[in-house]
Amino acid sequence: MSSNLDLDALYRRVIMDHYKRPRNRGVLEDGSHTINMNNPTCGDRIQLTFKVENGIVEDARFEGEGCSISMSSASMMTQAIKGKKVEEALKLSKIFSDMMQGKEVDDDIDLGDIEALQGVSKFPARIKCATLAWKAMEKGLKEEE
Secondary structure, three states: OOOHHHHHHHHHHHHHHHHOOOOOOOOOOOOOOOEEEEEEEOOEEEEEEEEEEEEEEEEEEEEEOOOHHHHHHHHHHHHOOOOOOOHHHHHHHHHHHHOOOEEEEEEOOOOHHHHHHHHHHHHHHHHHHHHHHHHHHHHHHHHHH
């Protein structure tokens, strides 16, 4: 049986892995949408580019600078939305937002690595870091609709 300390350590490793080896980092040359957002409180900034075809997020990439929370969250988010319908990506964003607010999340939903960010909800000052990429994705996909 694992303790909360073991789980916290695992989550920290997952976050640091995405920070040190980000997935989908770079510019998407044939992207249909580019969204720039920043968090003026801490200086995190992100440029999210994605390509939507026939209502499906075909690809997503990000560039930016920021703390381990914001950059790992962007890496996890781009992984999670690729291949998803626009509605599914927006639903996932809502679930993530609920998780950041400390709300219970349906156990039937497999969040994958994103679950590692649930502890951020205990640190209100860091929630904006975790949600920056998600807010950019929402903004872009809502423009798509």
